[in-house]
Amino acid sequence: MTCLDELYLKMVDYYADDPARIQHFVKVHSFAALIGRQEGLDPQTQQTLEAAALVHDIGIKPAEAQYHSADGRYQEQLGPAPAREMVLSCGFAPAVADSVAWLVGHHHTYTAIDGPDYQILVEADFLVNLHEDGVPRSAARHALEHIFRTPTGTALCKTMFGL
Numbered sequence: 001m002t003c004l005d006e007l008y009l010k011m012v013d014y015y016a017d018d019p020a021r022i023q024h025f026v027k028v029h030s031f032a033a034l035i036g037r038q039e040g041l042d043p044q045t046q047q048t049l050e051a052a053a054l055v056h057d058i059g060i061k062p063a064e065a066q067y068h069s070a071d072g073r074y075q076e077q078l079g080p081a082p083a084r085e086m087v088l089s090c091g092f093a094p095a096v097a098d099s100v101a102w103l104v105g106h107h108h109t110y111t112a113i114d115g116p117d118y119q120i121l122v123e124a125d126f127l128v129n130l131h132e133d134g135v136p137r138s139a140a141r142h143a144l145e146h147i148f149r150t151p152t153g154t155a156l157c158k159t160m161f162g163l
Helices: 003-014 019-038 043-055 060-067 072-078 080-089 094-104 116-132 137-146 151-161
Strands: none
Touching (some): 003 019, 003 043, 019 116, 019 151, 043 094, 043 116, 072 080, 080 094, 094 116, 116 137, 116 151, 137 151
């Protein structure tokens, strides 16, 4: 079993009895993996991106327990430590775990996006959230104009939302 497969299964267990959250991270991972491959990420960055996509919302459970809210700022605050721990437990290198933790701690911050894995994670999460939240086409257009930067993510957003 690969480290990514082990992490995937651990996240399914983490969200046991919550199919909506499982479906969410599965979709974000799928889009992130596709965009990363299409954008030609090197293997280490691709692995970091995919691991981060699997655990990106791991902070929801502690946020709900502590603050009774799944607000993004609480996810960013409370997600990095359990993300790092889970990634390490699956055999990833400490440097990958550190990068994943950093991405989890910033995936709801849309200013100063400074790396391809960060950009792609945000785009993948937006593709899924725009659909799951049932936003109007104008909101998808706004996201397209202000969030999307990769050619693949941009094309996916345009195609999915008819923009």
